[in-house]
Amino acid sequence: MSDPAVDPEEVKHVADLARVDLADDEIERFTEQFVDILDAFEALDDVPETEREAELSNVMRPDETRQSLSQEEALQNASDTEEGQFKGPKVS
Amino acid sequence: MTEYNGYVSDETIEGADSGLLAGRTVAVKDNISTEGVPTTCGSAMLEDYVPPYDATVVERLKDAGATIPGKTNMDEFGMGTTTETSAFGAVENPAAEGRVPGGSSGGSAAVVAAGDADLALGSDTGGSIRCPAAFCGVVGIKPTYGLVSRYGLIAYANSLEQIGPIAPSVESAAELLDVIAGPDEHDATTQEAPGADGSYAAAADGDVDGLSIGVPTELLDGADEAVVETFWDAMDDLEAQGASYHEVDLPSVEHAVEAYYVIAMSEASSNLARFDGVRYGQSGGYDGNWNESFANAREEGFGEEVKRRILLGTYALSAGYHDKYYKKAQDARAWVKQDFDEALEDADVLASPTMPVPPMKRGESLDDPLTMYLADANTTPVNLANLPAISVPAGETDDGLPVGLQLVGPAFGEHEIIRAGSALA
Numbered sequence: 001m002s003d004p005a006v007d008p009e010e011v012k013h014v015a016d017l018a019r020v021d022l023a024d025d026e027i028e029r030f031t032e033q034f035v036d037i038l039d040a041f042e043a044l045d046d047v048p049e050t051e052r053e054a055e056l057s058n059v060m061r062p063d064e065t066r067q068s069l070s071q072e073e074a075l076q077n078a079s080d081t082e083e084g085q086f087k088g089p090k091v092s
Numbered sequence: 093m094t095e096y097n098g099y100v101s102d103e104t105i106e107g108a109d110s111g112l113l114a115g116r117t118v119a120v121k122d123n124i125s126t127e128g129v130p131t132t133c134g135s136a137m138l139e140d141y142v143p144p145y146d147a148t149v150v151e152r153l154k155d156a157g158a159t160i161p162g163k164t165n166m167d168e169f170g171m172g173t174t175t176e177t178s179a180f181g182a183v184e185n186p187a188a189e190g191r192v193p194g195g196s197s198g199g200s201a202a203v204v205a206a207g208d209a210d211l212a213l214g215s216d217t218g219g220s221i222r223c224p225a226a227f228c229g230v231v232g233i234k235p236t237y238g239l240v241s242r243y244g245l246i247a248y249a250n251s252l253e254q255i256g257p258i259a260p261s262v263e264s265a266a267e268l269l270d271v272i273a274g275p276d277e278h279d280a281t282t283q284e285a286p287g288a289d290g291s292y293a294a295a296a297d298g299d300v301d302g303l304s305i306g307v308p309t310e311l312l313d314g315a316d317e318a319v320v321e322t323f324w325d326a327m328d329d330l331e332a333q334g335a336s337y338h339e340v341d342l343p344s345v346e347h348a349v350e351a352y353y354v355i356a357m358s359e360a361s362s363n364l365a366r367f368d369g370v371r372y373g374q375s376g377g378y379d380g381n382w383n384e385s386f387a388n389a390r391e392e393g394f395g396e397e398v399k400r401r402i403l404l405g406t407y408a409l410s411a412g413y414h415d416k417y418y419k420k421a422q423d424a425r426a427w428v429k430q431d432f433d434e435a436l437e438d439a440d441v442l443a444s445p446t447m448p449v450p451p452m453k454r455g456e457s458l459d460d461p462l463t464m465y466l467a468d469a470n471t472t473p474v475n476l477a478n479l480p481a482i483s484v485p486a487g488e489t490d491d492g493l494p495v496g497l498q499l500v501g502p503a504f505g506e507h508e509i510i511r512a513g514s515a516l517a
Contacts, residue, residue: 011403018361018406019368019383020399021391030400036462037404043350044420052426059280073144077372088370089378089385 006034096184096193098202102162103129105150111157112271118153119209121200122163123170124255125244126150133246134166134178134196137373137393147244148279149213149255149272156271161209164199168395169364170217170248172196173464174457175224177397182454187229188493191451194227196220200258201228210259211268215245217253218352219446219471222483225258226446226496229485231265231517232258234471236504237478238283240269241276249359252352252475262484262514266292269506285504295507296514301334303512305499306439308342311470315448318489323445326486326497326516330443333515340435340442344427345473351424352472353465354408354417360398361405367393400461425476432477436502441512444470446483446496470498480506484513 011030015022022030071084080087093099100122107113120126123133125143127150132138146154153160167177175198176182185193186206193202197214201224204212214221216234225232233256240255247253255272259265269292275282307327312320327337369375369389376392378385394402408417435442449467457464474481479500486497497516501509 014403014407014410015399016387017410018402019365019387019390020394020402021384021387022399023391026396026399030403033400033461034404034407037353037465038407040462040466041350041354041408041417043347044354044417044424047344047347047351047420047424047427050423050426050430052422061277069144074371076144077141079369079375079377086370089375089380089382091380091382 006031006038094203094206094208096186096202096206097165097181098183098199098206098208099162100132100134100165100180100199101130105129105154105160107154107156107158109157111155112267113153114157116158116210117161118158118268119162119164119200119203119212120150120160121166121197121212121214123166123215123246124150124213125246126160126163129163131163131246132180134168134180135393135395135398136179137367139179139374141372143244145244148241148276150244152272164197164203164212166199167196168398170196170215170220171360171397171401173219173223173467174452175199176454176458177395179395184454185228185451188227188451190454191493192227192454192457194224194447194451197258198224201225201230201232204228204230204258204260211264212258213255213272214258215253215255216475217249217356218475219468221256221258222446222471222481222496222498223468225483227451227494229494230258230260231262231485231513232256232483233265233269233506234474234481235269235273235506236480238281239273239285239480239504239506241279241282243276243278247363249356250363251359252356262482262510262517263293263296266296266510285506292506292510295510297511298515300330300512300515303335304440305330305335305337306340306435306442307337308345308435308442308444309339310342310345311444315445316450318491319445319448319450319495322487322489322495323497327443330515337443338439340439342431342435344424344431347424348428348473348476349466349469351421351428352468352476354421355425357401357405358409358418359405361402361409364398364402369393397461428473428476429478432473432479432500440508442500444498446470446498450489450493450495474500479503480509482509482513484517486516
């Protein structure tokens, strides 16, 4: 059983992957908490490999066009739009 | 609005003139989409979000003649057990002063407990209907996965969650379930309940004569003494009405809460990736490198518990850790399912305290997330197993704190748990 190496760098790396900027005090707090939480998750090491008997079936519908949101409705919650399109942050 | 902060907004939505719910008010949790009426998920990220369409359950409420008196407060994106993580302030427990109402559907349970709404809808990913129902002394049903449409429910962990009713009595909760249950072409995971006969409300006849109840010992071990005492009093009550009980072993549930959090956080890390402030959500107005702009917007828009879960989910899915956490959690999920199926071969329903503890004092839980997560030990196994469960009031501790009794049934066995629960409330 390997100790999960959680240090501030690791938390920053994961935050970067998740696209969440963190304040320094958050990084510090999360590092401490993640050690405890991941330690609790270690209990999953004792779980036996288990067959997943999935009674699943695909649900299909005919590939036909049907009514969806209008362009106006789809854009109504965007912070910025231009010529009927979403507008992202300015790159430079 | 209410003095205990139960609603995020109180804009009234009128339903049809007649129907099963005509003349009744049904409050709706604020992660369920209402056309033209803000739906915030208790998050600053969605403070200004106005859905362009209704969730299927909202359409069904309106068709049934219900009036929606407002959107209820909740833990941000459903992430919490106390309804203290909302960006719009914590909810107080109208049934137990100074205590939390439970979460994450704390606002829904509170408005029903206070009599400010006749009924309410919550959503339950790991106990978010049953926990607040237990803590506020009302009834809550988490339906079988696939019984109720999730179309229009803003996703937290979609393989686990269901929308369900919160009500003052089992019968009225069942009436609301009658209205919202059933297949929906907009949610491919819904299905017709097999072998269902008669309405759910009709099953609330209180007849438990001959009912066989299994009691998983693992769900009593470690529970608060006052809770266990109240639980057994309620079991004695059921026995006096003709039910019998026996102990059952569910060794897998010892790992359920950890498995639940790994799966829920992993799904959340993916589901919440959509909130980047471009199509919807707070953008913060940042410019420059897109990844940095999004990271800044998300830092501002999300509260701490949401960030914690997104990060832990990202970690659990990242290269090198996926097999250790996510794959193991899926094994645990399959194991829990097997255990429940076996136990339900020899029992009609399974019973436990809904929560292992009475409602916590307000302000105590947020600094210690792990302890808060572990309080979900009795509710999370049910979501992993996709089964239906109901929480009914079992009584109060000597200190006057509400205790809930949870009854778990076989898949699509809502009639059984409603019948059993109606013998108590």
